[in-house]
Amino acid sequence: MKIKDLTANISLDIFLLVKELEEDVTRNKDSYIKFLLSDGENDIHGIMWSASLEELGEGVKPGKIIKVRALVRNYKDNLQLNITNCRPALDKDKVNIKDFIKSVPVDPETMFNDFIRETENFNNNDLKNIVEKLLMDNKDKLIYYPAAKKVHHAVRGGLLYHMYRMFKNAQSIVSVYGSYINRELLFSGVMLHDIGKIKELDSSELGVVEDYSKEGKLLGHIVEGIVMVHDAASELGTPEEIELLLKHMIVSHHGVEENGSPKKPMTLEAEILHYLDEIDASVYQFEEALKGITKGKFSDKQFFLGNIQLYKSEL
Template sequence: MKIKDLTVNASLDIFLLVKEMEEDMTRNNDSYVKFLLSDGENDIHGIMWSTSVKKLGEGVEPGKVIKIRAAVRSYKDNLQLNITNCRPVTDKDNVNINAFIKDAPLNSEDMFNSFLQEVEKFSNNDLKNIVKKLLMDNRMKLIYYPAAKKVHHAVRGGLLYHMYRMLKNAQSMACVYNQYINKELLFSGVILHDIGKVKELNSSELGIVEDYSKEGKLLGHIVEGVIMVHDAADKLGTPLEIELLLKHMIVSHHGLEENGSPKKPMTLEAQILHYLDEIDASVYQFEEALGNTSKGEFSDKQFFLGNIQLYRNEL
């Protein structure tokens, strides 16, 4: 059975992957555990009352598949599992964890190699060298890292997939708006804008983020990205102008101060990078929601898109 097949008031036993779990307390100081669970295609929230993470024991933890006994409930217009019992899987269950992992639609190695091939075309050797260094230095993590803990591209290889789609769009835009764009600088910014996420997030090789790292909580991926560019530039002797432009693209790619950017975009390449990032993140959220919505129907409310329901047209 898949999450998309669940109906309200159904009772069931089901195997699901734990993506997140968190202990909380009721007003009466009774502990309970909240889950985010996945079947490899879709996610669902679950809750187990009158228990604690310690009571659930080893094996019921993020990154593990567990067997759940639950009833399906509706909560704030979304389905939720009211869990009565759960346990780790055993060999007798014959469960393949990879069946519960959602991957980016494209192969990570292929995407990574496509970045290297594009960078090799650069005529500016300083840009070529710094981008190649940062790619190669972080290759192992980039192959499996998601782009976020949740919201957009939160899948194995999601960070590369996010970068890949942005680069494809950047290549097209550089042909249209070609009067003042330095396309090699734009492409470099696209590839490096989220490089700090490999330090911001603690991800397993399954692409599951259990939590933010200490650096992620104290600094965030924007600051980490700037540090990584600075360190690479220092080792390579990169000209200050190039180092500064790359840093500016990283610090401004969220666009507005209230969205986490210390600076607004002040170069054309930084402005285009910001909009490419916004487009790809929001389109991905639309794709995820509409993929679980029938034609002519509305999706569940999408909290990170302003709590709106999305309509899948009948065309």
């Protein structure tokens, strides 16, 4: 049985991949566990009352397949699992973890090769060399890394997919405003703006992030990206102006200080990069939040979209 086939008020046993796991407490100080689980196509939230992570043991954690016994309930127009018991999948269960991995709809190798093909046609050899170096040096991780632990593009290959959709939109914007934009600088910013996430996140090859790395917690992907560009530029002898412009695009791509940007965009390419990033992240969250919603209904509140409910139109 798949998550899309579930209906409210049925009890079932089902194998699912743990994507997120968090212990919390009720107002009465009773511990409980919040799950985010996946069948490889869709995700579903689960609650296990009067339980702690210590009681569950090491076998129940992000990136692991577990067998869940639960009651399916309707919570704010969304199905949720009220979990009564769970355990790690065993060899005798004969489940294949690859069947539970949520991946992007475009082949990561294809996306990566499209980036390399684009940079090969750059007229500016300094931009070409630094972008290609950072892509090629990190190809192994870029092929499977998600773009986040949660929120947007938190799937296998999600980081490349996020960059790829931004790149496609950037091509369209250049076709309209091309005379004002340095297209090669904009494309370079798209390909490098989140490169630091491969150091910020601790991801398995399945694209499941169990936690942020030590560097991720202490520095974050913006600082990590700046360091990566600086190191590559030093090795290649990249002109100072190009290094500075790329660093500025990374440091300003969140747009405003309250969203984590040390600087606001101060070049046209950095400004466009910021909006491309915002558009793709928001669209992805809409796509995911409305996947299982019936037409004419609202999603639950989306914290990262301003804590609003999203509406799925009947059109």
